[in-house]
Amino acid sequence: MTADKPAASPFEASGLTVAWGGRPVLWNVDLTLPARGMSAVVGPNGAGKSTLVKAALGLAPVLTGQVRLLGEPAARVRRRIAYMPQRNSVDWDFPVSARDVAAMGLYGRVGWFRRLGKRHLDAADTALERVGLADFRHRQIGRLSGGQQQRVFLARALAQQAELLLLDEPFSGIDAASEAAMLGVLAELEREGRHVVCIHHDLGTVAAYFDHVTVLNAVVVASGRPAEALAEDTLRRAYDASGLKPRAVAA
Amino acid sequence: MSLFWQVDFPALLAAGLASGLCALLGNFLVLRRESLLGDAIAHAVLPGIVGGFMLAGALAAPAMLGGALAAALVAAGAIQIVRRLGRIEPGAAMGAVFTVMFAAGVFMLEQAAARNLHIDADCVLYGQLEDILWLDAPDIWALPREVWVLAGVFAVAAAAVFLLAKEVKLAVFDPAFAAALGFRPGLVHLGLVLFVAAAAIASFEAVGSILVIAMLICPPAAARLITDEYRTQILLSVALGTGSAFAGYGLAGFGPALLGADWSLNAAGCIASVAGLAVAAAAVFGPRRLSFAGAAASLGRG
Numbered sequence: 001m002t003a004d005k006p007a008a009s010p011f012e013a014s015g016l017t018v019a020w021g022g023r024p025v026l027w028n029v030d031l032t033l034p035a036r037g038m039s040a041v042v043g044p045n046g047a048g049k050s051t052l053v054k055a056a057l058g059l060a061p062v063l064t065g066q067v068r069l070l071g072e073p074a075a076r077v078r079r080r081i082a083y084m085p086q087r088n089s090v091d092w093d094f095p096v097s098a099r100d101v102a103a104m105g106l107y108g109r110v111g112w113f114r115r116l117g118k119r120h121l122d123a124a125d126t127a128l129e130r131v132g133l134a135d136f137r138h139r140q141i142g143r144l145s146g147g148q149q150q151r152v153f154l155a156r157a158l159a160q161q162a163e164l165l166l167l168d169e170p171f172s173g174i175d176a177a178s179e180a181a182m183l184g185v186l187a188e189l190e191r192e193g194r195h196v197v198c199i200h201h202d203l204g205t206v207a208a209y210f211d212h213v214t215v216l217n218a219v220v221v222a223s224g225r226p227a228e229a230l231a232e233d234t235l236r237r238a239y240d241a242s243g244l245k246p247r248a249v250a251a
Numbered sequence: 252m253s254l255f256w257q258v259d260f261p262a263l264l265a266a267g268l269a270s271g272l273c274a275l276l277g278n279f280l281v282l283r284r285e286s287l288l289g290d291a292i293a294h295a296v297l298p299g300i301v302g303g304f305m306l307a308g309a310l311a312a313p314a315m316l317g318g319a320l321a322a323a324l325v326a327a328g329a330i331q332i333v334r335r336l337g338r339i340e341p342g343a344a345m346g347a348v349f350t351v352m353f354a355a356g357v358f359m360l361e362q363a364a365a366r367n368l369h370i371d372a373d374c375v376l377y378g379q380l381e382d383i384l385w386l387d388a389p390d391i392w393a394l395p396r397e398v399w400v401l402a403g404v405f406a407v408a409a410a411a412v413f414l415l416a417k418e419v420k421l422a423v424f425d426p427a428f429a430a431a432l433g434f435r436p437g438l439v440h441l442g443l444v445l446f447v448a449a450a451a452i453a454s455f456e457a458v459g460s461i462l463v464i465a466m467l468i469c470p471p472a473a474a475r476l477i478t479d480e481y482r483t484q485i486l487l488s489v490a491l492g493t494g495s496a497f498a499g500y501g502l503a504g505f506g507p508a509l510l511g512a513d514w515s516l517n518a519a520g521c522i523a524s525v526a527g528l529a530v531a532a533a534a535v536f537g538p539r540r541l542s543f544a545g546a547a548a549s550l551g552r553g
Contacts, residue, residue: 104428108434
């Protein structure tokens with residue numbers, strides 16, 4: 001996989017400014033994530049973490065700047081990227097099974113109008129097996145626990161066989177067993193040479209789980225190895241109410 | 252030919268097609284948790300229909316269809332604008348837009364009536380199911396125009412739902428993921444708005460807007476209480492919609508007679524009531540029925 005290629009950054013933002021409804025959410029963000037190791041983006045609520053990922057995928061209104069994924073604009077490498085949105089972004093009462101959702105990861109490869117074949121369903125089952133949900137594949141997604149729902153989302157991303165995985169709070173609101181299972185799968189992916197970027201909410205685990213941390217609050221407050229990026233003064237600057245805020249930066 | 256083929260059969264066909272069509276499209280509104288949007292579109296197309304009618308002078312279907320589609324797009328756009336600028340919840344934005352547009356439609360309707368054109372408010376609300384006749388039965392080409400229009404819209408909508416099955420499912424379930432894969436969930440949503448508008452205008456002449464609104468929501472809502480499977484959900488709601496049409500039509504025509512009365516009921520009203528009863532029955536007896544204990548518990552949890 002990408003391990004043999006020259007170490008192009010999987011995620012490279014330059015001069016990125018994004019605004020929702022006239023209010024800047026990200027301000028002149030320059031960020032280059034390393035080619036190796038698992039990366040995390042942390043920051044307080046409303047810091048623009050999800051927006052950063054959405055802007056990279058072309059799902060947010062970018063005012064200036066750009067993001068290159070795997071060294072290319074996102075539109076050219078969609079098939080090589082897997083996106084896992086936040087769990088609360090969908091209606092879990094929707095009448096689909098775990099396997100239906102995992103198979104959605106293959107829709108891009110199958111293409112417009114075509115239908116899924118048996119090999120696609122097998123690939124979905126394999127992905128579910130990898131996250132430990134083989135026995136739940138026919139279950140309606142609303143009847144799964146929060147952790148199992150997150151694992152179904154991860155299975156959908158796995159089914160894409162992507163080189164870069166962008167995961168929005170994969171460990172949010174889940175049980176310890178699911179967290180361990182998902183972390184194991186992500187570590188495996190990283191060893192296979194795939195790039196893993198997570199938005200993470202828990203400062204207590206970020207240093208243990210990730211090799212690279214970016215502290216975001218509208219601007220990049222710090223970015224580097226956990227020990228450096230998570231220094232007390234950077235965290236205070238990012239999380240303190242009197243710290244950097246979009247309006248303060250804009251003024 | 253017997254009276255059944257000349258009077259009841261074309262009415263049953265029109266009611267069944269209209270109900271099945273609306274039930275099919277209503278699924279995606281219910282699954283998007285935007286049921287009110289169907290209500291909004293069915294009301295908001297009125298000024299477009301009347302406007303097209305006034306311009307064309309006679310009951311010119313293309314002008315009315317064009318007017319209705321334009322009105323639906325205006326409504327969808329206006330709902331977004333009111334929602335963004337007013338920073339209010341989607342239901343309030345929809346309610347504000349569709350009542351204003353419907354009121355404008357009623358006003359235009361009165362103007363049209365004053366100019367002695369053949370269109371009136373009763374026709375829009377209740378339809379004219381009893382006036383759909385197949386006088387030259389069994390000549391299939393002599394089937395009334397309303398039936399052909401409904402059959403055409405139904406065929407196109409069913410083909411779109413079948414061919415774009417996975418794109419529609421993904422766009423409704425997880426638009427952000429769909430967009431990340433390179434699909435166009437916005438286009439799917441726009442197509443849904445246009446199809447609902449087309450279904451509303453194709454249906455309104457025959458069955459009226461009340462039945463359109465009932466059929467967009469009741470059959471999919473009932474199916475939602477019965478099944479957890481996507482394909483079953485869609486097929487079942489079409490079956491429930493069509494079944495309600497047949498049962499309601501029969502009830503309207505023969506129900507009062509069974510009680511010894513010599514009058515009959517409004518067919519569209521009866522059909523909508525049967526669809527409502529189907530939801531109630533599904534809520535009480537369906538496999539995913541509402542549990543009063545569960546509802547009380549979730550209320551208790553706050």
